[in-house]
Amino acid sequence: MMRRSNTRRGGIRLAAVMICATAGAAADAQQERLSRPYFTEIRDRIPSYNLYGLPGLVDMPTAEMAPDATLGVTVSNFGNTTRGTLSFQVLPRVIGTFRYARLQDSNIPGNRDGDYFDRSFDLRVMLLDETTFLPALSVGLRDFVGTGLYAGEYVVATKEIVPGVRVTGGLGWGRLGTNNPIATVGTRPNTVNGALDPSVIGTGGEANFDTYFRGDAAPFGGVSWDIDDNWRLKVEYSSDDYTIEETRTTSFERNSSFNFGVDYTFDNGTQLSLYSLYGSEFGAQLSFPLNLKTAQISGGNDPAPLPVAPRPAAQINMLGWAESPELRASISEQLAEALIDQGIRLEGLSMTARTATARIDNLRYPVRSQAIGRTARTMTRILPSSISDFTIVLTQDGLPLSAVDIARGDLERFEFEAAQEMYPRVRFTDAVGRTPPVFDDVYPRFGWSLRPYLRYSAFDPDDPLRTEYGVRANGDVVLAPGLEMQGTLAYPLGGNIAGAADDTSTRLPSVRTSFPLFADTDGLRIDDLTLAYYARPAEDFYGRMTVGYLERMYAGVSAELLWKPVDSRLALGAEVNYVRLRDYDGGFGIQENATPEQLRASDAVGDGTFPELNGHVSAYYDLGYGFHTQLDVGRYLAGDYGATLTVAREFENGWRVGAFATQTDVSADEFGEGSFDKGITITIPFAVLGGRATQRTRTDTIRPITRDGGARVSVPGRLYGRVREAHDPEIAKSWGRFWR
Structure with missing residues (x-):
């Protein structure tokens, strides 16, 4: 222990020397900054991301926001903690975050071989903009829909007192109220001496409204100094006493409330941060911010548009x-x-x-x-x-x-x-x-492609990232206007998705958690094979009928009707599906919607089977400012009834970020870990890779945990995505490209 303590003191001295040396070398650069207006580009600059992946100091938050539409990805490590975070500036005053953390050498209930994995969501809202005399003021919820490991709330103010120097002060509750609290607001459930009781860390997924801004409150604060456009120094006083890490892990000690950090921002916006933390640890973080609104899409190899030819x-x-x-x-x-x-x-x-x-x-x-x-x-x-x-x-x-x-x-x-x-x-x-x-x-018109593929499954506690890779062939033939056949063949070359266990924490039929059984095949398989017919039954109406192997797990028939006037932001639709489970080997076989391998009959809802009929009625609305909403109400694969709300923000260049949540008549206990289905979707336009313009995109869904409640069948070619892109409200957003 003495040797470890000496190492820590040596680390603190090294951090102090590093900060002082950097500050002295940058004195001339600061003189140039002092001649600039106080608030030049405050809201447009990329902020410093803290260890929780939000604009902040080192471990503590600030009141700052990133530029609107900034997508930030951070990866950090210090002590026995590794965190990966995805944040998105939803609106100029609202930022949201999803985080995945790993605590090593832990005896927290629910750990796997000494490692505890945690998923959490954050939300921060700016209440007041910074002015000449007043600071920016924000309020935040940390881990407000998660296990509660990092749960805390805060009110924080940040002010630039001279160009490049910002002072932050705030008051925190929950974990942010555990170090030297100065007040108590009511009683916070599930705490011991003001801190979260590790023995009651839940399975997560539900908002704990009765804990918000309750219990002990403690102050935090700090200062950051932008030496120039690349270097930034930070020092803070932390209000988090890290009780859980000290008492429930074997490799963390908290010896100080002060943290120190230095950031270097590269020309492309990437940030490298180095930290000295809690008098005992060193840490590092990489941050990758990207503004989706201003991200450039290359099309440099496209032929130039033809000029208009005036008529004689x-x-x-x-x-x-x-x-x-x-x-x-x-x-x-x-x-x-x-x-x-x-x-x-x-x-x-x-x-x-x-x-x-x-x-x-x-x-x-x-x-x-x-x-x-x-x-x-x-x-x-x-x-x-x-x-x-x-x-x-x-x-x-x-x-x-x-x-x-x-x-x-x-x-x-x-x-x-x-x-x-x-x-x-x-x-x-x-x-x-x-x-x-x-x-x-x-017609007929043919198309095909042959590409490598990578499929992944994230957040499995036994293996946080499972993958499958191989070669995939896609083919489609449009036989006649509106009549289309398409299919996908996959040949896996390796991976470990098939090794995932069929989770038993859910009491529902295994309509999705049994997916590893469908991945446990070595040979060529059919991922999907469908015949679809699209029609215009009347003005403002669109219809679809799809039959075949709809996805990897299910085959059947899907019918859809959509009402969407060409000049309307509103659309209404209805879909009904009759589906049966496919054989595990990916061939042409069909099985009953109940098998011994998939169902835990003694715990399953009803008779242990799930219905063949499901479907939804849907409402779609374009809110403006790039926001689209979708509400689906109906019956899901496991026979549960409920609704899914999806909100997404889209950009002219093809980027899209969305979030969804599903609540059904299944209780949190029946659903299992996660309590209800929720997640984040990100669509990346392939045009970011450069070269010629292309319509190809990749959409990834970040679902904290896959469960059987609120599950829907995946049907290729649903109508709304096809139809709205050719209608007035959507075309108006990109009309600036009319002459390009």
């Missing part, structure tokens, strides 16, 4: 071409060839002496506005001068989605103006009754 006045009234079938056919061929070079397929074209309607399928561009603009400009170069009005019908695999009316004269007048000058002159209508016939040679 003498040719505007030349109509002879309209009576020549040969000329009309030649015009269609020329337009089709010109558009395919732009990544757009011409599926049909109808023309009169003064109007032209082009039916197109956008094959390349992530946003429809860019495809509309390129199609319109190409039409000005190919179509006869007498045609003054264009209609562009947007389709998806032959399904008409919307019709866009554009006056040719407006294209000629506003080509060199901002795209927003064109938007009020464009009209969006439903495509029903306005769609030209499909060319004979468009």
